[in-house]
Amino acid sequence: MHCLLFMAKKKIIIINGPNLNLLGKREPHLYGSQDFESYFNDLIESYPDLDLYYYQSNIEGELIDMLQEVGFSYEGIILNAGGYTHTSVALADAVAAIDAPVIEVHITNPYAREEVRRKSLLSQYAIALIAGFGLQGYRYALEYFDR
Numbered sequence: 001m002h003c004l005l006f007m008a009k010k011k012i013i014i015i016n017g018p019n020l021n022l023l024g025k026r027e028p029h030l031y032g033s034q035d036f037e038s039y040f041n042d043l044i045e046s047y048p049d050l051d052l053y054y055y056q057s058n059i060e061g062e063l064i065d066m067l068q069e070v071g072f073s074y075e076g077i078i079l080n081a082g083g084y085t086h087t088s089v090a091l092a093d094a095v096a097a098i099d100a101p102v103i104e105v106h107i108t109n110p111y112a113r114e115e116v117r118r119k120s121l122l123s124q125y126a127i128a129l130i131a132g133f134g135l136q137g138y139r140y141a142l143e144y145f146d147r
Contacts, residue, residue, distance in 0.1 A: 009051040010075040012145050014040070014138060016056040017063055017082035023107075023135075031107050032134050039135050047142055060084055064094045071098025076145040078138055080105045085120050092121040103141040106131040 024035035109132030110117040
C-alpha cells in the first residue's frame with residue numbers, strides 16, 4: 001500500500017497601498033522603472049511552491065478589509081502600506097488583530113527620506129521590516145515564507 005502525502009501550498013498575499021499602482025511611472029529615480037504587475041509575474045515563476053496573490057488599493061478601508069479577509073486563513077502577508085504606514089492607526093490595528101504573520105516592506109529606505117516617513121505605526125505588529133532594497137525587498141520577504 002502506498003501513501004501519498006499532499007502538501008498544500010502556502011497562501012501568501014502581497015498587499016500594496018496608495019500610489020504603488022504607479023510603480024514604473026512614479027519617480028523612477030526612487031522606485032525604479034518596472035511596474036508591479038510584471039514584477040509579480042516574475043515572483044510567481046520564481047516561487048512555484050507558494051500560492052501567491054496580489055492586491056493593491058489607494059483606499060485605507062479597502063486595505064483594512066483585505067487584511068481582515070485573509071488575515072486568518074493565509075500563511076503570510078507582505079504589506080507595503082505606502083504613506084499609510086506613517087499615518088494610519090486603523091491599519092496598524094488591523095495588522096495587530098489578525099493571525100497571519102506580516103512582513104512590512106518598503107521599496108525605499110524611509111529613514112533616509114523626509115522626517116514624516118521615519119515613523120511606522122505598523123512595525124510593532126510586523127514580524128520583520130525590509131526597506132531600501134527596491135522591488136527586491138518583496139523577494140526577500142518571500143524567502144522567509146518559502147522555508
